[in-house]
Amino acid sequence: xxxxxxxxxxxxxxxxxxxxxxxxVKLDSATPIEEMAVGRYVVIEGQTSRFFGMITDIELxxxxxxxxxxxxxxxxxxxxxxxxxxxTYGKLQVTPxxxxxxDATSLLEGPKPVxxxxxxxxxxxxxxxxxxxxxxxxxxERHFYVGTPLDMETKVCxxxxxxxxxxxxxxxxSGTGKTFLTRLRLIGMVQKGAAAxxxxxxxxxxxxxxxxxxxxxxxxxxxxxxxxxxxxxxDEESARRRKVSTDYVVQIGYDEIEPEDIALLxxxxxxxxxAIEAVYQLAREFGQARWLxxxxxxxxxxxxxxxxxKLHVHESSYRNLRRGLERxxxxxxxTPRARDNSVQRILEYLDRGMHVVLEFGxxxxxxxxxxxANILTRRIYDQYRERMERAMGEKVDKPHPLxxxxxxxxxxxxxxxxxxxxxxxxxxxxxKYNVTLLVIDQRPSGIYDEIMSQLGTKAxxxxxxxxxxxxxxxxxxxxxxxxxxxxxxxxxxQALIFGHALPMPVVVKTRxxxxxxxxxxxxxxxxxxxxxxxxxxxxxxx
Amino acid sequence: MAARIGEVIEASTGSFVAECYDLHSPPPLGSLVRxxxxxxxxxxxxxxxxxxxxxxGRRPVARGRDEHDEENxxxxxxxxxxxxxxxxxxxxxxxRQGDNIYRYLPPRPPRVHGFVYLCEPDDVRxxxxxxxxxxxxxxxxxxxxxxxxxxxLRLASCAYDDSRAFLVGAGKELAILLxxxxxxxxxxxxxxRQ
Ligand SMILES: Nc1ncnc2c1ncn2[C@@H]1O[C@H](COP(=O)(O)OP(=O)(O)O)[C@@H](O)[C@H]1O
Ligand SMILES: [Mg+2]
Numbered sequence: 001x002x003x004x005x006x007x008x009x010x011x012x013x014x015x016x017x018x019x020x021x022x023x024x025v026k027l028d029s030a031t032p033i034e035e036m037a038v039g040r041y042v043v044i045e046g047q048t049s050r051f052f053g054m055i056t057d058i059e060l061x062x063x064x065x066x067x068x069x070x071x072x073x074x075x076x077x078x079x080x081x082x083x084x085x086x087x088t089y090g091k092l093q094v095t096p097x098x099x100x101x102x103d104a105t106s107l108l109e110g111p112k113p114v115x116x117x118x119x120x121x122x123x124x125x126x127x128x129x130x131x132x133x134x135x136x137x138x139x140x141e142r143h144f145y146v147g148t149p150l151d152m153e154t155k156v157c158x159x160x161x162x163x164x165x166x167x168x169x170x171x172x173x174s175g176t177g178k179t180f181l182t183r184l185r186l187i188g189m190v191q192k193g194a195a196a197x198x199x200x201x202x203x204x205x206x207x208x209x210x211x212x213x214x215x216x217x218x219x220x221x222x223x224x225x226x227x228x229x230x231x232x233x234x235d236e237e238s239a240r241r242r243k244v245s246t247d248y249v250v251q252i253g254y255d256e257i258e259p260e261d262i263a264l265l266x267x268x269x270x271x272x273x274x275a276i277e278a279v280y281q282l283a284r285e286f287g288q289a290r291w292l293x294x295x296x297x298x299x300x301x302x303x304x305x306x307x308x309x310k311l312h313v314h315e316s317s318y319r320n321l322r323r324g325l326e327r328x329x330x331x332x333x334x335t336p337r338a339r340d341n342s343v344q345r346i347l348e349y350l351d352r353g354m355h356v357v358l359e360f361g362x363x364x365x366x367x368x369x370x371x372x373a374n375i376l377t378r379r380i381y382d383q384y385r386e387r388m389e390r391a392m393g394e395k396v397d398k399p400h401p402l403x404x405x406x407x408x409x410x411x412x413x414x415x416x417x418x419x420x421x422x423x424x425x426x427x428x429x430x431x432k433y434n435v436t437l438l439v440i441d442q443r444p445s446g447i448y449d450e451i452m453s454q455l456g457t458k459a460x461x462x463x464x465x466x467x468x469x470x471x472x473x474x475x476x477x478x479x480x481x482x483x484x485x486x487x488x489x490x491x492x493x494q495a496l497i498f499g500h501a502l503p504m505p506v507v508v509k510t511r512x513x514x515x516x517x518x519x520x521x522x523x524x525x526x527x528x529x530x531x532x533x534x535x536x537x538x539x540x541x542x
Numbered sequence: 543m544a545a546r547i548g549e550v551i552e553a554s555t556g557s558f559v560a561e562c563y564d565l566h567s568p569p570p571l572g573s574l575v576r577x578x579x580x581x582x583x584x585x586x587x588x589x590x591x592x593x594x595x596x597x598x599g600r601r602p603v604a605r606g607r608d609e610h611d612e613e614n615x616x617x618x619x620x621x622x623x624x625x626x627x628x629x630x631x632x633x634x635x636x637x638r639q640g641d642n643i644y645r646y647l648p649p650r651p652p653r654v655h656g657f658v659y660l661c662e663p664d665d666v667r668x669x670x671x672x673x674x675x676x677x678x679x680x681x682x683x684x685x686x687x688x689x690x691x692x693x694x695l696r697l698a699s700c701a702y703d704d705s706r707a708f709l710v711g712a713g714k715e716l717a718i719l720l721x722x723x724x725x726x727x728x729x730x731x732x733x734x735r736q
Contacts, residue, residue: 029714063721064721064722064724066724067724070724072728072731076735078706078709078710078713078731078735078736079713079731079735081710081713082710082713082714082716082717082731083717085714086713086714086717086718086721087717087721087724087727
C-alpha cells in the first residue's frame with residue numbers, strides 16, 4: 001500500500017468536543033486555514049478505531065484575549081509566520097459520522113455509525129482517496145458514480161438497488177443542476193437495471209436531448225440507450241419540429257378524467273370549493289367515466305338550469321367550473337374518446353424492462369403536467385397494486401420495481417392535496433407495491449413534512465430560502481452543521497447528498513455530463529465507431 | 543577540531559565561569575560552548591563576559607592620556623596583558639552522554655580547569671534540533687535573559703541552511719512558552735526576526 005495515498009495530510013489534533021456537538025480540532029501551525037473548506041472529509045485517528053467525519057465549521061482562535069486587542073505586527077512576515085498556529089490558531093468543527101475499526105472483521109463489515117468520540121489529541125488527517133472509497137464503495141454492478149467529494153478525485157457512488165427501494169428527492173434553486181443530476185441518476189438506474197423508469201418530462205429534457213448553458217445540447221436517455229428507452233409524447237407536432245422521433249403519441253379521453261383529478265387542479269384552474277363539489281355531483285349524476293362529456297354536452301340554457309337545480313349547484317359555481325374546464329377542452333391531446341389505451345402501452349414497455357419518457361411538448365403549463373401525471377400514475381399504480389397482491393397470493397412474479405420521476409413535486413405533494421393524490425400515497429407507503437418516486441423540486445418547503453420525511457435519499461443543491469433549507473434537512477441528525485454546509489454550496493453542480501443509499505452525508509461536485517468524454521464513460525459509442533467496430537469484426541470473420 | 547577557547551575556573555550546578563586564553567576575546571553572547579566532567583559533555587550558552595584585573599585589590603588605572611593610539615598602551619606596558627583577564631559565564635543548558643543529547647542540566651557541574659570549546663556548526667545543529675532548552679534560558683535570573691535567548695537563536699540559525707525556517711520554528715516554540723506574557727514574547731521576536 002502506498003503510504004501517501006493511504007494517509008492524507010495531517011491537519012491537526014482533537015482538543016475537545018462531544019458526540020452530539022462534533023469534535024473541536026486545533027489545526028497544526030503548518031496547516032493553512034484558508035485551504036480548509038466546510039463539507040470536506042477528514043479522518044480522526046483514534047486509539048482503537050478511525051473516525052470518518054466532515055468539516056462543518058472553521059474558526060479562528062487566539063490563546064490570549066490581549067492579542068486581539070493589540071494584534072501582533074503581522075505586516076512583518078516573520079512575526080506573522082510565528083504567531084499563526086501558536087498564539088493564534090485555526091480550529092475546525094468536525095462532525096464524526098462513521099467509524100472504521102482497524103481489525104479485519106470490521107474492515108469487511110465496512111464503516112459503522114459513530115457511538116463514541118476519539119480521545120483527546122487524536123491526530124486528524126485529510127481523508128485519503130482510499131478512505132473515501134472504503135466509505136462510498138467502488139463503481140461496480142451496484143454502485144453508480146455520481147460525483148466527486150470536494151477537492152478530491154475519488155468517486156462517490158450511489159448504491160442503486162438500495163436507492164430505488166425508497167422514494168427519493170432532488171432539490172435546489174433553479175439553474176443549480178437538478179435536471180443534470182436527475183438525468184445521471186436515471187442513467188444509473190438504466191445501467192444497473194435496478195428498476196424501470198417512468199419519467200414525466202415537463203420540459204422535454206430527459207428523452208431525446210436536454211439543453212445546457214455551456215454545450216449546445218446534451219444527450220437524453222433515448223440517445224444513450226436507444227433499445228431500452230421508449231419516447232412517448234403528448235405533443236407530436238412539437239416533437240416533429242424538434243426532429244425527435246417518438247415511439248407513441250399519448251391521448252387522454254374525457255372518460256379517463258376523474259373528479260379527484262379536477263380537485264387536484266383547484267388552484268391552477270382557479271376553481272372554488274363549491275365548483276369542486278359540483279364535479280363530484282356531476283360524477284354521481286352521469287357516472288365516473290361520463291361526467292366530463294356530459295358536462296361539455298350541456299347545450300341549451302334550459303337543460304343546464306334544470307340540471308343545476310337538480311344537483312343544488314349554484315349558478316356562480318357553475319360558471320366558475322365552466323371557465324376552468326373550458327381550459328382543458330382546448331388541450332389537443334384530450335379527446336372525448338382516446339383511440340388507444342395509453343396506460344396499457346406504457347405498461348407494455350415497462351413490462352419489457354424498458355423505460356418510458358413522456359414528453360410534454362409545448363404543454364409546459366403546470367395544469368397539464370399535474371393532470372396528466374396524476375391520471376396516468378393512478379392507473380399504472382392500480383395495475384402494480386393488483387399484480388403485487390396477486391404475486392403475494394399466487395406463485396407469480398412480482399412486477400419489476402418502478403420509479404416514477406416528477407418535477408414541481410410540491411404541486412402534487414403539498415399538505416392540502418398530498419392526502420388525496422396518488423403521489424402522496426406512493427411516497428408514504430414506501431415500496432409496498434414496488435413503485436417509488438423520484439421527486440424534483442425547487443421549493444421543497446411546499447412539500448408536506450410527512451412526505452419529506454419518507455424520502456430515502458435526498459440530494460440538495462444550493463437553496464436560499466430558510467424554509468426550504470429547514471424542510472430538506474428536517475429530521476436529519478447533525479442538522480445545524482449540515483445547514484452550514486448547505487449554505488456554502490457553490491451556485492452550480494455542487495450538491496449535498498444524504499440518506500438511505502449513502503453511508504453518510506456527502507458534498508459532491510456532480511459528475512460532468514455533456515462532453516463526448518462523459519458519454520464514453522457512460523458506455524456510449526458513436527454510430528460511426530460502432531460501424532467501424534462491426535466492419536472490423538466482419539473483416540476478422542473472413 | 544573545535545576551537546579551544548578557555549578553561550573552567552568556577553563551576554556550579556546551573557552555570558560555569560571560564561577564563562579565556564586570549565584577553566578581550568570571549569565567545570559572543572549567546573554562543574554555544576562545550577566542556578566536560580570527564581564522563582559527560584556539558585553544553586552552555588554564554589550569558590555574560592567581562593575583563594578585569596587579576597588581583598581584585600588592584601583596579602586598572604587610565605594610562606593613555608599622552609598616547610595617540612590605544613594599542614600603544616599595551617605595547618608600552620606589556621605586563622598589562624598578564625594583570626588583566628577576560629572571563630565569561632555560561633548557563634548550562636544540556637549535556638551529552640554517548641550519542642544522546644539531553645537538554646536539561648547535567649548530573650554534575652564540570653571540573654575546574656576543564657577545557658572549554660566553542661561548538662562547531664554540526665554540534666550546534668545537533669543540539670538545537672530540539673528547543674527544549676529554551677525553558678532554562680527563559681527561567682534564568684539574568685536581567686539580560688531575553689538578550690541571551692535572542693542572541694543564542696540568531697547565532698544558532700547561522701548553522702542552518704534555511705536560517706529563517708529555524709527562527710520561525712523557534713519563534714513558535716517561544717510563542718507557546720510565553721503565551722501568558724505577550725509583551726515579553728514580542729520583545730524577543732523583534733530581536734530574532736529576519
Ligand atoms: N453534472 C453537470 N455536468 C455539466 N454541467 C452541469 C452539471 N450540472 C449542472 N450543470 C450546468 O448547470 C446548468 C443548470 O443545470 P440544470 O440541471 O438545468 O439546473 P436546474 O434543473 O436545477 O434548473 C446546466 O445547463 C449545465 O450547464
Ligand atoms: Mg431543471
